Amino acid sequence: KNTANERVIESTLDLFRRQLAQASAQYGQDVHCSIGACRVLSGKNVDLSLCLGFADHALYQSKREGKGMYTVVDYDSGKVQAA
Numbered sequence: 001k002n003t004a005n006e007r008v009i010e011s012t013l014d015l016f017r018r019q020l021a022q023a024s025a026q027y028g029q030d031v032h033c034s035i036g037a038c039r040v041l042s043g044k045n046v047d048l049s050l051c052l053g054f055a056d057h058a059l060y061q062s063k064r065e066g067k068g069m070y071t072v073v074d075y076d077s078g079k080v081q082a083a
Contacts, residue, residue: 006072006081009039013070013083034062035070042076051075 024031036059038051058071
């Protein structure tokens with residue numbers, strides 16, 4: 001299902017979410033985040049505006065999915081990965 005690159009992204013985003021929740025809990029807060037990201041593998045001729053647009057759409061998809069979700073869009077294929 002997931003390539004090595006996808007697993008690295010998933011584990012990094014999961015770690016970030018856990019650390020945010022733990023840090024906020026130390027101060028008696030309940031903080032969560034929704035994340036939208038654009039993964040670029042090719043590294044050639046990347047249009048930053050397009051990549052930011054993908055990430056922005058991914059963020060709003062994450063928000064629709066619920067609290068503490070993330071969505072990653074692959075720049076080259078447009079494939080969406082959500083969790």
